[in-house]
Amino acid sequence: MRTVTLVACVALGACGASQPTSAENAATRTADTVCSLLRDFNNDLTEVFNATSAEITDADDPETSVDVLVDGFDEMVALAEEHRAELDELDLPSIDERDALTAELIEGADESLAVLESERDDAAALPPIEIDDQAGAIGGASVGLERATSVLEPSIGAYQDDLLREAFAADEGCDNVIQPF
Numbered sequence: 001m002r003t004v005t006l007v008a009c010v011a012l013g014a015c016g017a018s019q020p021t022s023a024e025n026a027a028t029r030t031a032d033t034v035c036s037l038l039r040d041f042n043n044d045l046t047e048v049f050n051a052t053s054a055e056i057t058d059a060d061d062p063e064t065s066v067d068v069l070v071d072g073f074d075e076m077v078a079l080a081e082e083h084r085a086e087l088d089e090l091d092l093p094s095i096d097e098r099d100a101l102t103a104e105l106i107e108g109a110d111e112s113l114a115v116l117e118s119e120r121d122d123a124a125a126l127p128p129i130e131i132d133d134q135a136g137a138i139g140g141a142s143v144g145l146e147r148a149t150s151v152l153e154p155s156i157g158a159y160q161d162d163l164l165r166e167a168f169a170a171d172e173g174c175d176n177v178i179q180p181f
Contacts, residue, residue: 026093027167031174033092034105034154038177041083042149048075049145053138056129065129069141073120076145080113096161104154111151119144155179 052072056065087106092098119141129137156168156178168174 023095023163024167026095027161027163028171029093030095030098030101030164031167031171033090034101035168035171035174035177037083037086037090038152039173041079041152042177044079045076045145045149048072048079049142052141056134056138062128062130065134065137066123066126069123069126069129069137070120073116073123073141076148077113077116077120080109080116080148084109084113095164097159097164100159101154101164105152108152108154112148115144115148115151119148153177153179 049072052068052075055068055072084106087102087109090102090105092102095101122144123137123141126137156165156174157180159165168178
């Protein structure tokens with residue numbers, strides 16, 4: 001009898017842990033899609049910022065350092081515009097709060113773009129960046145970048161869908177790209 005039960009469990013795959021439901025799969029795919037998109041965008045922005053920061057060196061003419069910083073923000077603004085366009089094409093799995101989540105992502109992208117444009121304008125208004133002022137200028141730009149990335153983070157803890165919240169909490173790739181629970 002024991003052999004028959006074991007064989008039945010193995011053959012049917014029904015014993016032990018249960019398989020995720022379609023709703024759980026949709027929530028997991030949603031978390032993965034959203035967090036991958038946000039991580040990629042954050043990484044792209046950080047890469048541009050780091051390259052821009054590396055270009056502002058002691059060997060630079062203080063008159064051209066502002067242009068380097070503005071060019072970096074121009075590149076980040078272009079990335080933000082691309083990210084925003086990606087969201088227009090985003091096709092999340094069918095979950096109860098898909099429309100609300102998509103709207104929040106779009107709102108965050110619009111706000112991030114506005115922050116980057118404002119930071120670009122602030123950078124353009126800087127006086128020539130002397131060697132002693134480089135750390136302050138780059139630090140200020142870094143704070144602006146942080147503001148631009150933080151407004152992208154959806155507030156997953158505010159959603160009513162338990163499966164959605166659990167999927168985002170379980171996905172390690174969502175660390176640092178969503179608002180904490």
